[in-house]
Amino acid sequence: MSRVLVVEDDPQLVRALRINLQARGFEVDEARDGASALRLAAARRPDAVLLDLGLPDMDGLDVIAGLRGWSRIPVLVLSARHTSEEKVRALDAGADDYVTKPFSMNELLARLRAATRRRPDAAPADRSPLVATEEFTVDLAAKKVTRGGRAVRLTPTEWHLLEILLAHPGHLVSQRKLLLEVWGPTYADNANYLRVYMAQLRRKLEADPSHPRYLITEPGMGYRFEP
Template sequence: MNPAAPRVLVVDDEAQIRRFLDIGLRAEGYQVVLAANGAEGLGLAATQSPDIVVLDIGLPDMEGHDVLRELRTWSQVPVIMLSVRDAETEKVKALDNGANDYVTKPFGIQELMARLRVLLRQSAKAGQPEAPVRYDDGALVVDLARREVFLHGQPVALTRKEFAVLGMLIRHPGRVVSQQQILRDIWGPTHVQDTHYLRIVMGKLRQKLGDDATTPRWLKTEPGVGYRFPAA
């Protein structure tokens, strides 16, 4: 196998689909990494630096939409969504969440190959692994790729939503990220007005990080607009 060949991460819970794609992709010269659920897929996306991801929507541990939203908090790797759901709303939801393309099952391997080639041509970083995003100011350490948070050397347990919000702010240091942008990217486009969801998560984050809302060190509020994480 050519070590310079593009690496494809396939995340699908159906063993037959994984085997079908593994054989077909390798026959076309790609490197292939396989995952059977969302958590495994996110872990491999962080450690294997794929050039492109083929992601099924119907996974056993979490929706593919949720995997995609989480992935987008720290990576812009091209993603093709797979689903037996052919409804337009599903396709729109996938694209709104950051997918680059959508393929409905069943599909032909040549169609998928053509879509892969298009996305790899479009990707400015094709063949180059993304550098993991890591924040470390001596007190707070956040490794977005490994999904690890430490405060004064002690691990901090965050929920998926808490980690996704923190990750999104860290990826835009010094910039105000609007409430609507956070809600759209993490909760989905139908929740852009549900600001109470975000307030609850921010409150929990501040509590876990010991970040006083009146004199915040990390999670700064821009009243009526959104939130800002300080630049290093």
């Protein structure tokens, strides 16, 4: 039986989704905010996520980013935001589909069935949301970093860079890819941004920032997280 995580703060819509999903054989988990959604996704490992973008504690795009740091769970966005720009932003962030409110329940369920049918191909890419090294531990679901038992505070930009590198362990991530994903096309050729923020990450995470063990520079090409 497929499990669906519904991330929505409208109680009436949550109730309608739960009734329709359960009637069609889905198991349903519910989250009313982004933080709860990330915790439940890590604990329950749903087969798909139905995600509202307008959550009380964070934007749904941040939830997608948090999920994509460790999982390829299909994400179907349910949103009243109907502009093409909003749809592009969600799809570029990692959403698999975008359904505009109000929507047909039959159409939504058809899209959900299609997403869960594709799920076996995505499952091998999933990994633990917890990345542990001898120096630091990263909980991708909870968006927390600890070192020596103490919390490490990262800026949103530092966190985004770290997530991308952790998603490709042992592999080179090009400077251009990092700049495009973190800062956008306007900064695609500005490697200075990367040097500054990678230096900050190393100061916070590495025992010897001048001789990093985990956050490796490939001169002229990019960076690599070495587990």
